[in-house]
Amino acid sequence: MTEQTPVTDTKAVKVPTLPDAQTVTQVQHYTDRLFSFKCTRPASLRFRSGEFVMIGLMGDPHPETGKQKPLLRAYSIASPSWDEELEFYSIKVQDGPLTSKLQHIQPGDEIILRPKPVGTLVHDALIPGKRIWFFATGTGFAPFASLLREPQTYEDYDEVIITHTCREAGELTYGHDIIESLKTDELLNEVIGEGFWKKIKYYPTTTREESAKMGRITDLINSGEAYADLGVEPLNPDNDRAMICGNLAFNLELKDMLEAAGLEEGANSKPAQYVVEKAFLD
Numbered sequence: 231m232t233e234q235t236p237v238t239d240t241k242a243v244k245v246p247t248l249p250d251a252q253t254v255t256q257v258q259h260y261t262d263r264l265f266s267f268k269c270t271r272p273a274s275l276r277f278r279s280g281e282f283v284m285i286g287l288m289g290d291p292h293p294e295t296g297k298q299k300p301l302l303r304a305y306s307i308a309s310p311s312w313d314e315e316l317e318f319y320s321i322k323v324q325d326g327p328l329t330s331k332l333q334h335i336q337p338g339d340e341i342i343l344r345p346k347p348v349g350t351l352v353h354d355a356l357i358p359g360k361r362i363w364f365f366a367t368g369t370g371f372a373p374f375a376s377l378l379r380e381p382q383t384y385e386d387y388d389e390v391i392i393t394h395t396c397r398e399a400g401e402l403t404y405g406h407d408i409i410e411s412l413k414t415d416e417l418l419n420e421v422i423g424e425g426f427w428k429k430i431k432y433y434p435t436t437t438r439e440e441s442a443k444m445g446r447i448t449d450l451i452n453s454g455e456a457y458a459d460l461g462v463e464p465l466n467p468d469n470d471r472a473m474i475c476g477n478l479a480f481n482l483e484l485k486d487m488l489e490a491a492g493l494e495e496g497a498n499s500k501p502a503q504y505v506v507e508k509a510f511l512d
């Protein structure tokens with residue numbers, strides 16, 4: 231009788247088809263312009279809550295050579311550093327090279343993820359303070375979705391104020407759901423203490439559709455209305471630290487306001503009182 235060689239079960243091991251491939255596990259759509267998704271996390275990926283990575287898909291085949299190149303874009307990781315999976319919050323630009331395709335991903339599909347996290351919206355770039363402000367417009371909420379689920383945020387600060395300005399009310403849903411989920415977040419309630427979420431003051435506003443609070447956060451702060459609504463003291467450099475993530479004009483306007491209030495811009499290499507990052511290039 232001839233000896234039989236064991237047969238390898240090739241079906242058991244799924245070979246990734248993309249370089250740096252990760253598998254999509256969940257997708258949720260909010261509006262015709264916004265969705266979020268989760269994917270597997272590379273075992274070797276370490277990042278600080280608030281950082282971003284490059285993610286994408288393979289581009290269309292070259293018409294002559296048929297070769298495909300990765301089509302990558304910067305994305306804030308919306309999940310906290312301790313999470314087993316990665317979460318992203320994305321725009322859908324109908325003629326956008328990446329998001330015209332990315333918006334159609336389904337659980338089981340693969341995306342490319344370059345495991346080199348970077349960014350300035352990190353606790354390490356700020357010096358100690360009592361109160362932290364997270365200022366976001368649109369998808370600029372994404373890094374704060376990570377930082378709001380990061381225990382260090384509540385260890386370092388007595389008060390956490392998150393403002394989110396969008397054009398329409400439906401664009402606030404993702405942020406609203408994250409804030410609500412914190413109330414029953416087992417890890418944070420255990421690590422920081424039951425009711426830790428009472429440290430959070432959430433201030434969502436819209437500019438082009440009726441909602442509970444209308445107006446740009448910049449105008450609402452300049453007029454003093456935001457302070458009155460929140461029942462807080464105006465910004466001051468002794469107590470306040472801030473992170474900004476929105477469109478370029480918003481970032482610049484808020485930067486000027488923080489500088490006028492006496493806060494200085496920080497960086498990983500030189501921590502100070504506030505940090506800023508663009509939510510998209512324009």
Ligand SMILES: Cc1cc2nc3c(=O)[nH]c(=O)nc-3n(C[C@H](O)[C@H](O)[C@H](O)COP(=O)(O)OP(=O)(O)OC[C@H]3O[C@@H](n4cnc5c(N)ncnc54)[C@H](O)[C@@H]3O)c2cc1C
Nearest residue numbers: 303304305306319320321323326327328329369372509510
């Ligand atoms: C540091 C950094 C972090 C980023 N993090 C995120 C993120 O977490 N989520 C996310 O959706 N995008 C994020 N972006 C933007 C992202 O890199 C892409 O621009 C976006 O995915 C669109 O890609 P695209 O190829 O479809 O279109 P692109 O050619 O990249 O963009 C086309 C146009 O769409 C508009 N646009 C692009 N991104 C946005 C946006 N996020 N919100 C509103 N308008 C936009 C701009 O007018 C832009 O000129 C980030 C960008 C930077 C620089």
Ligand SMILES: NC(=O)c1ccc[n+]([C@@H]2O[C@H](COP(=O)([O-])OP(=O)(O)OC[C@H]3O[C@@H](n4cnc5c(N)ncnc54)[C@H](OP(=O)(O)O)[C@@H]3O)[C@@H](O)[C@H]2O)c1
Nearest residue numbers: 367368395396397398436437438446447448477479480483
């Ligand atoms: N959101 C939509 O429904 C929509 C639909 C189709 C296309 N787009 C296009 O998509 C791109 C991005 O749109 P977006 O809505 O995601 O982002 P956005 O234009 O950056 O606006 C997001 C929010 O930021 C506010 N804002 C803008 N500049 C500000 C500043 N200097 N200070 C304070 N607040 C400021 C806006 O208020 P204002 O409303 O007062 O500007 C809006 O509430 C734009 O090019 C837009 O034309 C958007």
